[in-house]
Amino acid sequence: MAIKQGLPPVISEHSRTLILGTLPGDESIRTRRYYANPRNQFWTILARVYQEDIVDRYDEQITFLLSHGLALWDVLRTAHRDGSVDRAIRDAEPNDFELLLRTHPKLTAIGFNGRMAYNLFCKHVVQRQRNTSLQRFRVCILPSSSPAAGLPLEEKVARWREFLLPPTR
Secondary structure (H helix, E strand, O other): OOEEEOOOOEOOOOOOEEEEEOOOOHHHHHHOOOOOOOOOOHHHHHHHHHOOOOOOOHHHHHHHHHHOOEEEEEOEEEEEOOOOOHHHOEEEEEOOHHHHHHHOOOOOEEEEEOHHHHHHHHHHHHOOOOOOOOOOOEEEEEOOOOOOOOOOHHHHHHHHHHHHOOOOO
């Protein structure tokens, strides 16, 4: 079983919402780009949520994310995994969320890209990193952007939109 190494966070001092995946897939690790697999619906979902075109240039995708106050990272720093399937993750080591959350106090919401990301966060971060808690955040378990997730794309978009663009009071 191969050990996989995650990517650094995409975040700025203006980020307010953190989107967390589990661990980058093989294509993302190979290219050092989040959601690089063209079958993954992440960039399509965001384009539809914000009703903007997102070109297939990674630097522009990152600019798009940051311009909307979004940050992107994964729960896991490393893990053993054959292929890109999350169910195959073993011997996981989490990223340092204590440091990330301390150095980015404007973060107010965390969206988990699928239930597995949430479960891994609770297991490996909340239980291990003593000063990391979800209590101060608006939290949502979003439908996975993976094409293997069973929901139709439009339902995923609606659920992501509800989280990313909540009604103003």
